[in-house]
Amino acid sequence: MNRSRALGVWLLLCCAAAWLSLRPARALAGFFDSAFAPLRACVDLSAPVLLASGGGLRADAGTARRTLIASVKSTDVRRALARMAEPTDERLRAGRHLVPAEVLQRISGARDVLTVRVPGEAIGIEPGDPVVCGDAYVGRVGAIENFEQGRLSVELVTDPHHGAGAVVLGADGAPLARIVVGGLHVRNDA
DSSP: OOHHHHHHHHHHHHHHHHHHHHSOOHHHHHHHHHHHHHHHHHHHHHHHHHHHTTOSOOOOHHHHHHHHHHHHHHHHHHHHHHHHHSOSSHHHHTTOOOOOOEEEEEOTTOTTEEEEEOSSOOTTOOTTOEEEETTEEEEEEEEEEETTTTEEEEEETTSTTOOEEEEEEOTTSOEEEEEEEOOOOOOOOO
16 A cells, blocks of 8 residues: 555544544444443553552642642632621621621522521521621521531521611710611512
């Protein structure tokens, strides 16, 4: 076989392989599975030999350093997010123990209830405790679902049955107004 014929056969095989990769033939798939089964068995049988010969995975110093830097950046981002969720007004922080929480999911069938997780156990957290994001009151702790895992349900202020009140004081300390927040209802403009 001359060189041009060999190249032609090689080109034809490459085109057939490309065509089969785009449109696999079911009849040939079974053939290839059975043809390459002994090779898969050889790889499985040779794995202990490869591990014993020291061919295991090794991380170079650069990869280890990049992984460490990425984890530090991730920790820094988490800390920054936790700081942003804390109240900025010192009066709101005074006398309170702030516990960061991560929102896990909404309770199905209850749009205004969230499941959150606090780090560690839910020590010191009780139903009715306020939940804030920054300087905004967003709801209250509804129930402790799992004390050991720190899973809580939070009732949002948008719940129709939720209400939080405050008294607005004037300059002389006398109450000017009573404000009740919560219970958003769908407005029907029909």
